[in-house]
Amino acid sequence: MAHHTITLTVNGETEVVTVPAHMTLLEMIREELALTGTKNGCASGECGACTVLFNGEPVNSCMVLAVEADGATVTTVEGLAHDHQLDPLQEAFVESGAVQCGFCTPGMLISSKALLLRAPNPSDDEIREALVGNLCRCTGYVRIVDGVKKAVKIAAQSEE
Amino acid sequence: MALNPTPGLPPFEYIKPASLAEASAFLAEHAGEARPFMGGTDTFVRMRDKAWHDKFVVDVKNLEGMRNITFDPQNGLTIGAAVNMNQVAASPFAQEHYPLLVEAARSVASYQLRSRATIVGNICNASPAGDTLGASILLGGVLHVYGVDGERDEPLSEFFHGPGKTNLKPGDIATAVHFPLPPADAVGRYIKLNRNNDGDLAIVGVTVLGYPDSATASGFRFKIALASVAPVPLIATAAEDILANSPITDDTITAAAQAAMDASTPISDTRGSAEYRKLMVRNLVKRAVSDVWGKLQG
Numbered sequence: 253m254a255h256h257t258i259t260l261t262v263n264g265e266t267e268v269v270t271v272p273a274h275m276t277l278l279e280m281i282r283e284e285l286a287l288t289g290t291k292n293g294c295a296s297g298e299c300g301a302c303t304v305l306f307n308g309e310p311v312n313s314c315m316v317l318a319v320e321a322d323g324a325t326v327t328t329v330e331g332l333a334h335d336h337q338l339d340p341l342q343e344a345f346v347e348s349g350a351v352q353c354g355f356c357t358p359g360m361l362i363s364s365k366a367l368l369l370r371a372p373n374p375s376d377d378e379i380r381e382a383l384v385g386n387l388c389r390c391t392g393y394v395r396i397v398d399g400v401k402k403a404v405k406i407a408a409q410s411e412e
Numbered sequence: 413m414a415l416n417p418t419p420g421l422p423p424f425e426y427i428k429p430a431s432l433a434e435a436s437a438f439l440a441e442h443a444g445e446a447r448p449f450m451g452g453t454d455t456f457v458r459m460r461d462k463a464w465h466d467k468f469v470v471d472v473k474n475l476e477g478m479r480n481i482t483f484d485p486q487n488g489l490t491i492g493a494a495v496n497m498n499q500v501a502a503s504p505f506a507q508e509h510y511p512l513l514v515e516a517a518r519s520v521a522s523y524q525l526r527s528r529a530t531i532v533g534n535i536c537n538a539s540p541a542g543d544t545l546g547a548s549i550l551l552g553g554v555l556h557v558y559g560v561d562g563e564r565d566e567p568l569s570e571f572f573h574g575p576g577k578t579n580l581k582p583g584d585i586a587t588a589v590h591f592p593l594p595p596a597d598a599v600g601r602y603i604k605l606n607r608n609n610d611g612d613l614a615i616v617g618v619t620v621l622g623y624p625d626s627a628t629a630s631g632f633r634f635k636i637a638l639a640s641v642a643p644v645p646l647i648a649t650a651a652e653d654i655l656a657n658s659p660i661t662d663d664t665i666t667a668a669a670q671a672a673m674d675a676s677t678p679i680s681d682t683r684g685s686a687e688y689r690k691l692m693v694r695n696l697v698k699r700a701v702s703d704v705w706g707k708l709q710g
Contacts, residue, residue, distance in 0.1 A: 254425055254426070256426065272423065273423075273424055273425050273426035273469075274420065274421040274422060274423050274424050274426075275420070275421075276420065276421065276456075279420060295419070295420070295460060296457050296460065297453055297456075297457065297521070297525050298611075300522065300524060303524050306527075309498070309524075309527040310523060310524040310527060311524050311527050311528055312524050312525060312528070314456075315451070315452055315453055315456055315457075315525070315528055316452070316528065317426060317452070317456075317469075319426050320471065363523070363524060366523070366524075367523075381523070382523055384521075384522045384523065384611045385521065385522020385523060385524050385525055385611055386522075
């Protein structure tokens with residue numbers, strides 16, 4: 253079976269990885285790079301627990317081949333915080349009680365991050381629509397939506 | 413043995429050809445054991461579920477022109493095969509001239525799935541539930557195909573033969589889908605019935621495109637496509653004829669909705685029974701046609 257050596261940027265670091273063709277981006281992130289924040293939920297593009305930013309756009313990393321990521325830029329949940337400082341979204345999720353068991357949280361954070369990158373001040377409907385592909389079985393979603401709204405406020409305050 | 417609820421993909425080889433000719437030759441040579449893929453959102457699910465057993469997956473999305481979306485005010489919109497659904501939904505040209513296509517694309521799954529899923533992939537996958545198939549047919553879509561015998565066009569109105577069955581042959585690669593300019597003052601609507609609003613597959617999907625047409629007795633032409641109620645996207649021609657031949661009234665719309673229901677041949681599955689689907693066709697056709705009719709009247 254042919255292996256492929258790929259070079260990509262993950263959370264700002266250049267990585268060179270050798271992967272079999274059928275390895276998913278999710279498997280590579282978790283098992284080759286040991287970044288286990290990204291979760292394997294359904295492995296079929298439905299639950300969103302494996303969501304990462306792929307060249308700036310959110311994707312289900314279980315639905316992308318690792319070999320397709322040659323030359324790509326990937327951001328996982330581990331890449332959100334900088335200099336021991338949580339991303340405003342992470343801070344807001346903590347403050348809002350948006351995290352219960354935590355399994356969906358990395359995907360929720362990445363999908364929310366992608367939303368705020370394309371719509372810095374989203375409506376409630378836009379938030380809910382952006383999170384359609386992220387399933388949570390604990391929170392009932394209300395506190396997650398609250399968390400995203402709070403992050404918008406935190407970001408606005410830090411700009412003042 | 414422990415049950416693994418989320419198994420990985422079975423082994424296969426990844427082929428990244430440098431040209432369409434190379435890709436087509438490889439696919440033809442390996443007919444039955446190689447397939448082209450775009451976003452992989454159907455392909456990888458089928459392979460993981462062991463429904464497909466291809467030895468080779470051929471990544472054609474980086475080939476020339478695949479990522480282009482272009483609009484010509486005379487000729488219409490051309491969407492490269494690798495243009496994802498979010499890019500279509502965000503295209504100012506698609507929003508202005510083909511809002512029906514945007515509405516259908518936005519109804520597919522979730523944002524992160526749509527950043528991989530493509531309209532052309534949706535068409536080639538030929539699922540009866542495909543959300544963008546109805547809009548693509550009603551808008552006069554034509555698939556550009558590169559095959560071993562060269563390039564050809566496949567009108568979508570004659571493209572589908574059954575679930576996963578199309579005019580595509582081994583060695584064929586769909587490179588783009590083209591839409592002519594829509595009829596003047598056309599109004600569209602896609603109503604998707606799901607078990608929930610969370611990116612589910614359509615239990616029933618109703619696409620309607622309506623526009624003024626002096627050649628009909630009613631003065632209007634309505635085109636109606638139905639998803640998930642037949643082996644292929646179903647064009648409700650009897651319903652279309654009723655709306656062309658009689659003045660548009662509530663009774664005419666009700667009769668057309670009944671005709672659409674009568675034409676449907678759904679199956680019962682986990683998403684809904686055949687009986688339920690038929691009744692929903694009637695109700696949703698009535699609603700979609702009424703919506704379009706309301707907008708046509710301004």
